[in-house]
Every structure is written in C-alpha cells, then in structure tokens.
Amino acid sequence: MVDTQTALTPTPTAAAEAPAAGISIRHLYKIFGPSPEKFLGPVREGMSKQELRDVHGHVLGLRDINIDMPAGGIQVVMGLSGSGKSTLIRHINRLIDPSAGELLVQVNGQPVDVMKLNQRELQRFRRQQTAMVFQKFALFPHFTVLENAEYGLQVQGLPRKKRRENAMRWIERVGLKGYEDNYPNQLSGGMQQRVGLARALSNDAPILLMDEAFSALDPLIRSDMQSVLLDLQQEIGKTIVFITHDLDEALRLGDRIAILRDGEVVQQGTGQQIVLKPADDYIASFVRDVNRGRVIRCRTLMLSGSRVDGPDVDPSLVIEEAARQLSAESKEAANVVNSKGKHLGTISMSDIIGAIVPPNPEPVPEATAAEMH
Numbered sequence: 001m002v003d004t005q006t007a008l009t010p011t012p013t014a015a016a017e018a019p020a021a022g023i024s025i026r027h028l029y030k031i032f033g034p035s036p037e038k039f040l041g042p043v044r045e046g047m048s049k050q051e052l053r054d055v056h057g058h059v060l061g062l063r064d065i066n067i068d069m070p071a072g073g074i075q076v077v078m079g080l081s082g083s084g085k086s087t088l089i090r091h092i093n094r095l096i097d098p099s100a101g102e103l104l105v106q107v108n109g110q111p112v113d114v115m116k117l118n119q120r121e122l123q124r125f126r127r128q129q130t131a132m133v134f135q136k137f138a139l140f141p142h143f144t145v146l147e148n149a150e151y152g153l154q155v156q157g158l159p160r161k162k163r164r165e166n167a168m169r170w171i172e173r174v175g176l177k178g179y180e181d182n183y184p185n186q187l188s189g190g191m192q193q194r195v196g197l198a199r200a201l202s203n204d205a206p207i208l209l210m211d212e213a214f215s216a217l218d219p220l221i222r223s224d225m226q227s228v229l230l231d232l233q234q235e236i237g238k239t240i241v242f243i244t245h246d247l248d249e250a251l252r253l254g255d256r257i258a259i260l261r262d263g264e265v266v267q268q269g270t271g272q273q274i275v276l277k278p279a280d281d282y283i284a285s286f287v288r289d290v291n292r293g294r295v296i297r298c299r300t301l302m303l304s305g306s307r308v309d310g311p312d313v314d315p316s317l318v319i320e321e322a323a324r325q326l327s328a329e330s331k332e333a334a335n336v337v338n339s340k341g342k343h344l345g346t347i348s349m350s351d352i353i354g355a356i357v358p359p360n361p362e363p364v365p366e367a368t369a370a371e372m373h
Helices: 036-044 049-054 085-092 119-129 145-149 151-156 160-173 189-202 219-236 247-253 271-276 281-287 319-328 349-356 366-370
Strands: 023-032 059-069 074-078 100-107 110-113 130-133 207-211 239-244 256-261 264-269 333-337 343-348
Touching: 023 036, 023 085, 036 049, 036 059, 049 059, 059 074, 059 085, 059 264, 074 085, 074 247, 085 100, 085 207, 085 239, 100 119, 119 130, 119 151, 130 189, 145 151, 145 160, 145 189, 151 160, 151 189, 160 189, 189 219, 219 247, 239 247, 247 271, 256 271, 256 281, 264 271, 264 281, 271 281, 319 333, 319 349, 343 349
Parallel strands: 074 239, 074 256, 130 207, 207 239
Antiparallel strands: 023 059, 023 100, 100 110, 256 264, 333 343
16 A cells, blocks of 8 residues: 555645546445444344344444446446445545445545545545535535635635635536625525535545435426536546436436445446346336436447448437437438547437337347447
C-alpha cells in the first residue's frame, strides 16, 4: 500500500485538474450490534440475516460486497428499502466503519485504502476527494444559495473571492443564475436540489456520492435533474456513485449497475446485461416491465453486412432512437458506424421491433448477449 500522507497531499493544481477516481470494494462486511466481531466468522460461513437478528440481536448490513466502480463513470447501486445501498455508500467516505473488508480509491493516481486512514487523513480525504448530495437537500436555511454553494470551499479555507467565483460558476451551470441571493425556503424542491448539486460540484472533488438524490422530487422535476446530471457528467467526468430504488432511473443514469438484496449483491453489470440476462427471478421481476427500447443499444442487435440505403447510427445509440430515425427517413435499415465513420454492421427496423417486444422469455441468443461484454 502506498503512503497515504503522500497520496492525499494535493498538487498545486489539484483543484483544477483532479483526476477521476476509481473505487474498488473488496469483501466488505458490516454487522450492526454490540459485538459485531463475534459474529463475523459465522456470517462468513453462511449464518442467515434472520438468525443473526432474531437469535443474536445483531443486524447484517452488508455481506461480502465486491464491486469495481469505473473511474469517470456513473455507478448506480439500487435495491429496495433495507437492501443495504445507503449503508454501502456511507462506507466510501467512512461515515460508517466496516466490520471487515477494504475499500481502495485511486487518489492522485495511487490506490489508498480508505479503511486504514487515520482521523486527520480521513478528514482530508472527505474534504478533497469526495462530495455528497443528499435526498433531503441538507441546505443551511440561514445561508443564501451562494453561501450554501461555497460552504465546502469555506471549510477548506479558500479566499472569499476565489470561492465565490467558483460557487457562482456552478450556480450558473445548474441553472440557478439570478437566485444566488435567495434563501432555500424561497426555492422549489427541484431548485433546492440544484443548490445541493452546485455545492458538491464547487468542491471539485473527483468522487461524487449521491444518496437517493432525486427521490424526493416530483417525476417531471426528477427527470429534469437526471438530464442535468448527465449533461454535467459529459463535461466533468466525475466518478459518481448514485443510490436509487428506481430501476428506470438506474438504467438511464448508470454506466454500471449493482443490485442489492438483504445486504448482498445479487447482480451487477451494464443496464443491457441486467435487462437481457437477469440473474434470477428476483431480478427478472425488476426488469419485467422495462421499456427495452430505451436500454438495448444498436451494437447488441447489429448484424454483419455491407452498407444499406439508410441513416448512420452510433453503436451506443438505444434502439428506440434508431427506430425514430428510421421512421423519420422512411427506411427499413440503418448502418452502424463508429466515431471514425467505420462501418460495423447494420440494424433493421424488424429486428428492433422484435427486441422491444420479444416473442419468448429469452430475448436474445447467447452469442448476441456475449457481445455486450
């Protein structure tokens, strides 16, 4: 393991050029109760969550979690209430200490085990490497929008002029220019969450932790905030860990998704992998009513062959959008081409319709599903 003091010491330009961080969680366990160490062995050997609770008075929060979160991508962790998803995200900045396991974060290009940081190192890690957006906004009611947005920079000791310039830049980016002197109670719920997002982004931390950040919003506002986040991510390229209980939100936002149940990872992968190949009946029940046209991408359905008389589409384009283009141009098939214009194959309207409304429970052949990896 690298020297944490060196890894956590920012370079002079770290605030402006902080690299995206990758996160690796290894064999993470969390047992709540007066003597968690006493039951770690039995839990590792298979003691059930119910027995641990009913017989021994302890609660199993997480069991043997192993997840690699992509640097510069959006990792969604989803599950129903009590699945352990919020417990998991609070381990990343050690708001909760684990019972066992390690959590490695790339800091200035070096892996740092967050679980081994002392209190001073942990404080520095939280301030410089992570920012958090909460479900309940967590704004200071007696602070203006600007004062809330610059709060993290004030804690870091940045000069007033510099922190205000930085905060104003992000207030404008999230669409709140003109509201910087307002107080939270003068704003709608969606606007308050934009303040929370601006505050998190002002810190310029490479890791953004979002715990049910949009769950308290009305559906239209929630969709709008998802669009804001996706647009910003194209610009900032943060490592985002996003907690949700909503599958549609997970599929829209996640580069990768991990689904938890009773403190364990049931399945993880891309949205396509989860929708097309659910690991068990529990996952199948989640994805049964998913609009597959908004999840499956052209590269999954494309067939080899020469160019056809039709539009060019990107392999990452969802097939619903490809169908829209084909309909607009009254064409039956499209050419799948990469960013350099190289022809990769073709995709037809009939294949798109067949994938959106599959004739049987097995939506695609095994060979086609393998192409998603």
